[in-house]
Amino acid sequence: MQDSHPIPTPDPVPGADDTIPTTMPEPAEVIPSTEDLLRAAELLAAEHHDAWMRAKAETENVRRRAQDDIVKAHKFSSEKFAADLLTVKDSLEAALSNANQSAESLHAGVEMTLRQLVAAFEKANLAEINPLGEKFDPHKHQAISQIEAPDEATEPNRVINVLQKGYQLHDRIIRPAMVVVSKPKGS
Numbered sequence: 001m002q003d004s005h006p007i008p009t010p011d012p013v014p015g016a017d018d019t020i021p022t023t024m025p026e027p028a029e030v031i032p033s034t035e036d037l038l039r040a041a042e043l044l045a046a047e048h049h050d051a052w053m054r055a056k057a058e059t060e061n062v063r064r065r066a067q068d069d070i071v072k073a074h075k076f077s078s079e080k081f082a083a084d085l086l087t088v089k090d091s092l093e094a095a096l097s098n099a100n101q102s103a104e105s106l107h108a109g110v111e112m113t114l115r116q117l118v119a120a121f122e123k124a125n126l127a128e129i130n131p132l133g134e135k136f137d138p139h140k141h142q143a144i145s146q147i148e149a150p151d152e153a154t155e156p157n158r159v160i161n162v163l164q165k166g167y168q169l170h171d172r173i174i175r176p177a178m179v180v181v182s183k184p185k186g187s
Contacts, residue, residue, distance in 0.1 A: 129166035
């Protein structure tokens with residue numbers, strides 16, 4: 001058997017729309033006034049100026065500290081070397097203070113002092129240039145004279161006598177070696 005009763009539906013309310021709004025109306029956009037925009041730009045400019053001034057001051061401080069470090073480095077660069085030379089001076093003074101020493105003990109003391117000096121030079125990277133037999137190098141040697149080669153085996157332009165040793169600090173020549181250089185026979 002079928003049900004003869006239909007499902008009741010509500011009657012529409014007179015004057016009511018059938019549509020229900022699903023979104024809220026958008027508020028009108030607020031446009032800031034020119035005074036507000038100017039005030040915001042001035043604040044931003046003040047912030048940027050302050051940051052710039054701080055960066056400038058920090059840069060000046062770094063520059064000043066670097067200059068102070070350079071001055072100190074120049075002023076105290078030879079401090080270690082000077083401390084090493086003090087032992088050499090002490091040895092020389094001790095040798096001079098003892099009047100009753102034999103020639104052998106004086107010689108031994110001078111050799112010990114020379115070893116101390118060589119050790120101080122090595123610590124400071126001060127290397128000796130002793131170019132005997134080497135080809136003449138004008139960057140490291142100073143030719144005092146030129147003489148004929150003593151034998152046929154000696155090539156021309158070779159150092160055959162060192163009058164005074166030279167020295168270099170790292171790669172810089174402090175004093176060139178004073179040398180006598182060979183020249184070809186008959187020239």
